[in-house]
Amino acid sequence: MTYFPEEVVEHIFSFLPAQRDRNTVSLVCKVWYEIERLSRRSVFVGNCYAVRAERVALRFPNVRALTVKGKPHFADFNLVPPDWGGYAGPWIEAAARGCVGLEELRMKRMVVSDESLELLSRSFPRFRALVLISCEGFSTDGLAAIASHCKLLSELDLQENEVEDRGPRWLSCFPDSCTSLVSLNFACIKGEVNAGSLERLVSRSPNLRSLRLNRSVSVDTLAKILMRTPNLEDLGTGNLTDDFQTESYFRLTSALEKCKMLRSLSGFWDASPVCLSFIYPLCAQLTGLNLSYAPTLDASDLTKMISRCVKLQRLWVLDCISDKGLQVVASSCKDLQELRVFPSDFYVAGYSAVTEEGLVAISLGCPKLNSLLYFCHQMTNAALITVAKNCPNFTRFRLCILEPGKPDVMTNQPLDEGFGAIVRECKGLRRLSISGLLTDKVFMYIGKYAKQLEMLSIAFAGDSDKGMMHVMNGCKNLRKLEIRDSPFGDAALLGNVAKYETMRSLWMSSCNVTLKGCQVLASKMPMLNIEVINEWDGSNEMEENHGELPKVEKLYVYRTTAGARDDAPNFVKIL
Amino acid sequence: MASLRSTSCLASASAETDAENLCATELRLGPPGVVVGEDAPAKKPSSVGAKRALESTGPSADDEHDTAAPAKAQVVGWPPVRAYRRNTFHQSSASSAAAKKSGDEQQQQQGGLYVKVSMDGAPYLRKVDLRMYKGYRELREALDLLFTKCFSASAPGTHSSEGCSDGQFAFAYEDKDGDLMLVGDVPWEMFTSSCKKLRIMKGSEAR
Numbered sequence: 001m002t003y004f005p006e007e008v009v010e011h012i013f014s015f016l017p018a019q020r021d022r023n024t025v026s027l028v029c030k031v032w033y034e035i036e037r038l039s040r041r042s043v044f045v046g047n048c049y050a051v052r053a054e055r056v057a058l059r060f061p062n063v064r065a066l067t068v069k070g071k072p073h074f075a076d077f078n079l080v081p082p083d084w085g086g087y088a089g090p091w092i093e094a095a096a097r098g099c100v101g102l103e104e105l106r107m108k109r110m111v112v113s114d115e116s117l118e119l120l121s122r123s124f125p126r127f128r129a130l131v132l133i134s135c136e137g138f139s140t141d142g143l144a145a146i147a148s149h150c151k152l153l154s155e156l157d158l159q160e161n162e163v164e165d166r167g168p169r170w171l172s173c174f175p176d177s178c179t180s181l182v183s184l185n186f187a188c189i190k191g192e193v194n195a196g197s198l199e200r201l202v203s204r205s206p207n208l209r210s211l212r213l214n215r216s217v218s219v220d221t222l223a224k225i226l227m228r229t230p231n232l233e234d235l236g237t238g239n240l241t242d243d244f245q246t247e248s249y250f251r252l253t254s255a256l257e258k259c260k261m262l263r264s265l266s267g268f269w270d271a272s273p274v275c276l277s278f279i280y281p282l283c284a285q286l287t288g289l290n291l292s293y294a295p296t297l298d299a300s301d302l303t304k305m306i307s308r309c310v311k312l313q314r315l316w317v318l319d320c321i322s323d324k325g326l327q328v329v330a331s332s333c334k335d336l337q338e339l340r341v342f343p344s345d346f347y348v349a350g351y352s353a354v355t356e357e358g359l360v361a362i363s364l365g366c367p368k369l370n371s372l373l374y375f376c377h378q379m380t381n382a383a384l385i386t387v388a389k390n391c392p393n394f395t396r397f398r399l400c401i402l403e404p405g406k407p408d409v410m411t412n413q414p415l416d417e418g419f420g421a422i423v424r425e426c427k428g429l430r431r432l433s434i435s436g437l438l439t440d441k442v443f444m445y446i447g448k449y450a451k452q453l454e455m456l457s458i459a460f461a462g463d464s465d466k467g468m469m470h471v472m473n474g475c476k477n478l479r480k481l482e483i484r485d486s487p488f489g490d491a492a493l494l495g496n497v498a499k500y501e502t503m504r505s506l507w508m509s510s511c512n513v514t515l516k517g518c519q520v521l522a523s524k525m526p527m528l529n530i531e532v533i534n535e536w537d538g539s540n541e542m543e544e545n546h547g548e549l550p551k552v553e554k555l556y557v558y559r560t561t562a563g564a565r566d567d568a569p570n571f572v573k574i575l
Numbered sequence: 576m577a578s579l580r581s582t583s584c585l586a587s588a589s590a591e592t593d594a595e596n597l598c599a600t601e602l603r604l605g606p607p608g609v610v611v612g613e614d615a616p617a618k619k620p621s622s623v624g625a626k627r628a629l630e631s632t633g634p635s636a637d638d639e640h641d642t643a644a645p646a647k648a649q650v651v652g653w654p655p656v657r658a659y660r661r662n663t664f665h666q667s668s669a670s671s672a673a674a675k676k677s678g679d680e681q682q683q684q685q686g687g688l689y690v691k692v693s694m695d696g697a698p699y700l701r702k703v704d705l706r707m708y709k710g711y712r713e714l715r716e717a718l719d720l721l722f723t724k725c726f727s728a729s730a731p732g733t734h735s736s737e738g739c740s741d742g743q744f745a746f747a748y749e750d751k752d753g754d755l756m757l758v759g760d761v762p763w764e765m766f767t768s769s770c771k772k773l774r775i776m777k778g779s780e781a782r
Contacts, residue, residue: 343656
């Protein structure tokens with residue numbers, strides 16, 4: 001192969017888009033390494049601290065699409081203190097210096113500043129797509145820079161970010177010459193936008209396929225916009241309050257009728273039940289529906305709508321839908337692949353109208369189901385065993401019983417057998433979150449059967465170090481392990497140290513790991529960063545309370561080629 | 576593929592009456608009917624801990640009526656719902672006229688009132704947001720949950736498997752003046768405005 005001209009080898013590599021494969025070929029020999037790195041178009045960095053930004057930019061100067069992820073997943077639930085890290089700055093700066101052909105940037109759980117967005121907007125002449133998910137640190141001024149300077153922008157997708165509102169001007173910054181928008185999602189922007197600017201922007205974007213508005217956009221504006229977007233495939237509505245003029249809603253219906261390509265709906269902010277009926281005509285063609293931000297809709301409102309959505313593949317809904325509502329879903333949505341049922345009450349042992357019954361009904365009616373996120377207030381082993389038999393195709397299974405450590409409600413037993421059935425039957429399971437009362441036995445099952453498992457989330461579970469060790473020794477494909485409030489200590493942490501090199505990261509909080517254990521791990525595995533995170537300086541109080549070794553409150557372990565990071569705050573100690 | 580509809584209604588009703596009869600809810604880590612000689616530290620389900628009436632050293636004037644009412648406890652980061660979603664709901668429950676929770680909204684919008692909680696014998700402290708609770712009972716239930724969950728298999732000698740509500744512990748707090756006070760003497764609102772730190776003390780130390 002080395003006798004072929006470079007262009008031929010490069011052409012052959014172009015049939016290997018997957019990063020894993022390209023990483024593999026680059027290891028064959030120096031020549032292949034060079035050809036591969038110069039022709040690499042897309043780079044995925046799963047942990048921004050696993051490698052230095054400069055190194056990535058140097059190695060892949062011709063990258064077009066860069067994805068970087070920052071904080072660990074549990075940051076979503078406020079378990080990672082603010083100012084922990086995950087800064088986008090170094091990545092944007094390194095790319096600005098070394099990868100001027102960059103066209104797409106995707107970031108998740110990172111801290112992005114307005115200055116970085118300004119730099120981004122000015123550094124890449126062909127830049128066209130910015131996707132920010134669960135990020136923070138920027139304001140609408142940063143968005144104004146992007147709108148103003150990225151002449152070829154086709155995608156601006158802001159999902160669930162914390163954005164400081166500095167007024168509506170950012171949307172007006174898109175120049176009249178900007179006609180290339182394909183996807184615009186500003187649902188997470190809290191403030192108002194100028195309706196006129198929005199209408200004009202949409203009017204001059206003939207390629208717009210996905211539009212997600214924020215809460216401030218009125219029904220009137222929505223109706224006007226939809227008259228201009230007959231090719232829209234995905235829509236996030238503005239608010240649908242019942243403070244309405246019927247006329248606006250009729251306009252809305254006639255506008256929606258024109259949108260024959262519309263397949264996916266979300267938004268429904270402050271949605272009043274009366275407003276839903278104006279959307280009914282669309283339901284038969286929908287494949288995706290997100291009603292999880294509409295707490296004012298009750299079970300009958302929801303089922304009236306969903307029963308019409310016979311082609312639905314993806315449904316996100318609140319638990320007010322109740323078990324009865326889920327039975328309607330099960331009988332109406334035979335193509336359902338992904339279901340997420342979110343809690344409307346965030347108390348630990350709060351009330352939820354969904355139980356194991358709803359889940360069993362879904363499993364009976366929707367055999368194609370492969371992805372589940374289900375918050376409920378009770379579960380049984382029998383139900384889980386039934387679900388596992390009915391739906392062996394699960395790739396993602398996340399069950400959250402609201403009350404930590406709650407047993408099977410019928411038998412008072414742990415839920416080991418139920419989850420055991422899930423991992424045994426669902427041979428393709430890649431992601432699993434477990435909850436309820438669980439002993440070491442469930443981990444024995446997981447280690448034994450969950451061979452494809454890549455990500456495991458554990459909370460308030462297990463009896464001893466053996467639990468965690470079953471997972472570390474058995475799950476061959478494990479990449480991310482996150483644990484909170486479980487009795488795993490140093491023996492578990494140190495039971496299989498080589499494993500951490502094959503994983504992206506380990507998170508442990510409120511467990512029984514001690515500082516000594518972390519130090520031992522650090523000394524054995526120099527290619528890992530061991531971050532000990534202690535939020536408060538109450539080290540004196542910790543001594544007072546016990547005579548034993550100090551326990552580590554939060555621990556984050558990840559493999560890295562970058563060594564200890566230099567941007568860690570003072571409450572993070574890197575061993 | 577048995578239908579579970581008929582049985583689970585009965586089950587939840589019986590679970591509630593069982594909660595009042597502690598013997599009937601003795602947990603074993605094995606199939607029912609089998610007597611296990613030597614138990615691993617039996618993990619009592621938190622549903623029992625949350626529902627049973629807690630020994631209180633203060634006024635238990637709160638609604639002790641139904642054990643069916645779930646404990647409105649709050650644990651940091653639980654349930655695992657993204658901050659974005661939580662914040663959005665605080666906004667929507669405030670703006671919608673049909674808001675089910677009335678007085679609580681005001682509390683939540685003022686932001687959290689986090690205080691440290693230490694428990695004698697526990698390896699590290701926790702934090703709770705006092706604004707999340709309506710009264711002393713909810714606070715005690717939350718603390719019970721927090722401190723029984725992680726330490727049951729750790730150091731021997733902690734009475735954690737019985738929870739901190741079995742009468743062996745006393746709840747105290749440090750007020751604005753730095754004095755150590757017994758929890759429960761003053762009205763709830765007065766307590767939340769003066770409490771700086773919480774301390775769960777072993778019975779022998781608490782006079």
